[in-house]
Amino acid sequence: MAYKYLTEDIIQKIDEYRNKFPYKEQAIIPSLHEILEKYRDIPEKSLEELAEYLKVPLNHIEGIVSFYDMFRFKKNARHHIRICRNLPCHLANYQSLLEKIKELTNADVGKSSADGRWYIELVECIGSCAIAPAFLIDNDLYDGSNLTDEELKKILEKYK
Ligand code: FES
Known part of the structure; x- marks a missing residue:
């Protein structure tokens, strides 16, 4: 499946995190950092794509995003x-x-x-x-x- 937000470079990073940690859930936070870094925000749709790519429930990722301020706050400034x-x-x-x-x-x-x-x-x-x-x-x-x-x-x- 082609992703809109999970670009090749992000997927490459996600794969690195997935290989580095024993549980795929442990790749979620660093992957969110990659998304935030690239888009200066966490686009809603990127969460669905990440859930699908990592094969973890979407509500698990949404829970992480709403728990951590660093992901919840939108970063619109340069x-x-x-x-x-x-x-x-x-x-x-x-x-x-x-x-x-x-x-x-x-x-x-x-x-x-x-x-x-x-x-x-x-x-x-x-x-x-x-x-x-x-x-x-x-x-x-x-x-x-x-x-x-x-x-x-x-x-x-x-x-x-
Ligand atoms: S950097 Fe550790 S308390 Fe501020």
Whole structure:
């Protein structure tokens, strides 16, 4: 069957995940990441295609998508900023970093900036507590500790 959203490159990745894990269900989350990466969103129809391809029930995949914020939030902006809000990052004052980022991007948590450039999301631990407050812009990880406003500005300028 020809798929609209599961393109050849995505299918190749899904096959890799399927071969890597003992259970096909374990390929679901990384496969969803591939879809999100490509379309900056999770198209509804892609879930049906993934369910069919992996031969898992559609409602199982839908349950995963609705459970995880990272899949539920639509990512319509060109760049996606994820700021960790868990305890170590909380203690390292992620709130102040967030305020600076909001000011510099004109975006707000859960809302894209008017120019469509930025989308900000607060997320759970991203496994980088040593550089708390940690944040990601698209797939690039940043150390938010001791960042001056000027340095932050320069980082943001890299993403057009
Ligand atoms: S708690 Fe923020 S990266 Fe782990």
